[in-house]
Amino acid sequence: MAKKICILALITILFSLGSPWVNPAFASLPNGNRLKDPYAILRNSLPIEQKELRELQNKLEDTSQDLRGSRWSAISKATSRSQFLVSNKKNQILDSMPAENKENASKLISNLKEELDELGQIANEKNKVSFLDVRRQSLKTIDEIESLLITKDFPYQIPSEYNNLPRLLGRANVEIKTSKGSMNAIIDGYNAPLTAGAFIDLSMKGFYDGLPINRAEEFFILQTGDPKGETIGYIDPDNNELRRVPLEIRTSSLEDTLYGETFEDVGLYTETPVLPFATLGTLGWAHSDTDLNDGSSQFFFFLYEAELNPAGRNLIDGRNAAFGYVIEGAEILNKLGVDDKIISITVLNGSENLKLKA
Secondary structure (H helix, E strand, O other): OHHHHHHHHHHHHHHHHOOOEOOOOOOOOOOOOOOOOHHHHHHHOOOOOOHHHHHHHHHHHOHHHHHHOOOHHHHHHHHHHHHHHHHHOHHHHHHOOOHHHHHHHHHHHHHHHHHHHHHHHHHHHOOHHHHHHHHHHHHHHHHHHHHOOOOOOOOOOOOHHHOOOOEEOOEEEEEEEEOOEEEEEEEEOOOOHHHHHHHHHHHHHOOOOOOEOOEEEOOOEEEEOOOOOOOOOOEEOOOOEEOOEOOEEOOOOOOOOEEOOOOOOOOOOOOOOOOOOOOOOEEEEOEOOOOOOOEOOOEEEEOOOOOOOOOOOOOOEOOEEEEEEEEEOHHHHHHOOOOOEEEEEEEEEOHHHEEOOO
8 A cells, every 4th residue: 555655646746747748737636537448539539419329339338337247237228229229210320421421321320230239139148258349340330430420621620820730630540660569549630630730740751760768657658759869849841940739639618629728727627638648558749848839749658557547537638638549559558668669650541631731
């Protein structure tokens, strides 16, 4: 017990004296959701409003807690409700689709119905392993259906003062190779277009290739992106100046994305961002303690630890911008240290969503 108290005290000191890059603001712990699955976070952060699909998605996600307690009666009830939604609300879902996506969506809904029928049978048999496998596929199909709801028009306004900055108008998938192994991450440009845009732009330029892990704090962060030499970020060759990316955080309670302001600055002390620091491998953008808008190239991996940084109750939400999540290979983060490096970051798909300026 004494050891755990010491560790908690150490983490408190780290947050009050040193942030991603230099120093963070220190404020009260925010209350928020407890989602810890990166896939679920990414599903919930999509800019869509379709209540039947959302209910269907949440019903399946919520079976996780029932599975841990082997509450098969509740699981069967949730599965039955899911089957009802996909069978009886198909028309409402299709009516929400852009015309060019209706045919594809109809096929996916038919696939989902078959998957949920199988899931219902497995729930009756109380087979936990099989249930998890089929549920995973069902949620993947829901992912594909929800993605078809998104129109070509970017859903949020980016202030014109940032017209000269790259922006990712959608999502991208990247492979991050390190000296300890490889990871796969989803970069979310819907909720952090400028931050994600800067990261994808630099990744495609090979900027991060060979850069060391320059900061490693146990149970806290792994940071990289500091180039060799005296510069602390990316120097734009067009003007020979440091590219500065503003703090960018989106919350569901505000219509507009926050730029250059923390949650504390605007009085949102108990808010949870759309992209929370809630799971191992959350990607965050670093900035100094003196200027929220001087982030340039350095980023960090959040080392989620349930007891020290519980989801929805950490000291980074609302103070740094999250812009993506490691979805495969996150376990290698616990092996990385200052003796390691980024070998390469490769954009696997989504590069077409990158725009170099407005």
